[in-house]
Amino acid sequence: MDSIYFHDTMQGKKVEFEPRIPNEMSMYVCGLTTSNDSHIGHARTAIVFDVIRRIFRKNGYKVKYISNFTDIDDKIIQKAQEENSTAQEVAERYMHRYIDVIQKMHISEPDMYPKVTDHIPQIIEAVEKLIKNGFAYESSGDVYFRVRKSEEYGKLSKKKLDELISGARILPGEKKEDPLDFALWKEAKPGEPFWESPWGNGRPGWHIECSVMALKYLGNHFDIHGGGQDLIFPHHENEIAQAEGITCAKPFCRYWIHTGWVTLDKVKMSKSIGYVFRIKDALKHYHPNVLRYFFLATLYSSPLEFNVEAIERAGKNVEKIATSLRRFRDVKLKILLKSPLMKGNSWNSFLVYSNEYHYHLRDNFNTPAAFGTIHVTLRELNRVLDDIESLTSTTMKKIESYLEDFFETLGFVDIEDTTFVLDTSDITNALRDVVVSFDIELPDGVLSLDDLVNRLIQKRTEARKNKDFALSDEIRDQLLKHQIVLEDSQGKTTYRLEKQ
C-alpha cells in the first residue's frame, strides 16, 4: 500500500501517516454549533474532510469518520430567548438546515453526527474524572479546568502559558483559581436550560463535549482530529488537555489536520461580525459541482477568497471538463456499436496520468495538483477522440474506468451533466416567443427548454442543408441572446447554457 503524507499541525510538518490499526483510519472533525445557518466556510471544511475520507478509502483504508453537533451553548440559548422559543428548537432547526444543505452540495456525510445533549451523562462522568485526577475543581456551581496542572498545555498551538496570561481574563460571575482556567460545567442562570449534576443544575462548557464524544466513538489514540484553523486555540488545545486528563494517557489523537478559512474581501468570515455567505445562498447561484471545484482548486490548508470571479473561473473549468466527458460519452456509444473487442493500448498514457493523479492526492491531499493532472489527461483525451478510427471498445472502457475514478475520488456527482444556469424558467419563457418568431408551429401546453431549443435546432439544420446561412446564423444569434450556445460538430448540433 502506498503511503499517505500530510501536514500535521502538532508536529508542524508534513509526515507519513501511520495508522493506529493497520488499514483503518479513525477521524473526528469538529462540527457546527447550531446557532445559525451554516456558511461556505463550513461547506469547505465538510468537503475537505469528505475528500480526505475518499482518498483514504481509495488507498484501501476502512474509515470511521465522526463529526459532532454542538447543540447547546450560549449563542443558542440567547437566540432561543430572543425568539421566545427553546434552545432545543433553535438547535434542531439549524441542524436540519445544515444537513439539508450538505446533502444538496452532494457532500457525503460522516458515519455519525453525535450531539452534545445526547451525551450529558458521559460529560458529567468525564468532569468527575477530571476532578478526581486533580485537573479540575468545582467553584460554587461551576467546574473549571486547571490549566496549569496540564504540563503540556499549548503544545498544539505553540503557545506558552505566560504569554497567554495577558489575553486571559475573568468574566464577571466566573470564579476561577487562575485566569487561564476554562469552564467544564456552567451553572444555569434562571430561565436557562439545564441538566442535573453533582454540582447543581447547569450545562457543559464549550470544549468538553468534543473530548468526550471523540473518546467515546473512536477510543483513545485515534488517528486524525480535524477542524478549522480557528479552532486550534483554544478549542483543540483544551480538548487535548481534557482528554489526556481524563485518560491519563497520551496522545489523545495521532494527527491534527486544520483547514484554512474562507475569506470575503480578504477578511475572514466571522460569526461575531455577522459577515458571512451562507451555503444556501451559494446554492441559489452555483451548481454543487462548481462549488466543489472551487473549494478543491486550492490546497485545503490555505486561506481561500470567495468571490464571483473565482467561482466563475471554477465554473469555466468544470465546463471544460464536462464538455470533454460528454464528448467521450458520445464517442463511446459509437465505438461500442462499431468496433469489436480487439487490440488497443492507447490507454497506456492514461495509466501514467492516473498514477500521477493519485500520487498528488496521497501527497498532502493536493487536490489543485490533481486538477492539473485531470486537465492534462483531458487534453490527451480530446486528442484521442479526434482519431476515432484508432479507438476500440477495450480502449474506451479502460479510459472510462480512469475517468470515473478521478471524479469519484474527488466526490463529483455526474460532473458531465453540470448545469451552469440553475433557474431556466425565464429563458424558457422568452424562448417560446423566439420559436414563434421563426414560424415554427407549437402545440398547446407547456414545453420544456430542451424541447424548444431542439425545435430551433431542427429549423436551423434544415436551413443549413439549404445553405441558407443567413437564417441559420439568425437562429444561432437569437439563442445566444438567451444564453444558449450552439455547437456544430460531427454533423450534429448540440447546445449548452452559458452563464451571463
Next chain:
RNA sequence: GGCGACAUAGCCAAGUGGUAAGGCAAGGGUCUGCAAAAUCCUCAUCGACGGUUCGAAUCCGUCUGUCGCCUCCA
C-alpha cells in the same frame, strides 16, 4: 503588545534544494459555410536586500506588505 502564517505571470494556483504543473484571460495558426468546441504555438525566474550551497522560488537573516490567533467562530 505577544505569537504565527503567507507573499509565484494580468488573475487564480501547484511546486519546499537541481533549474517554474494546471486553469482563466490575451495573441497567433489548424479545423469549421461562419462560429462554437477541440487542438497546436506564444506568454513568469518566483516581494526586496544579503547569506549558505557546485546549484535556491525552495534553507538562514534583515526589511516591506497582507492576513490570522491571543474573545465565540469551520
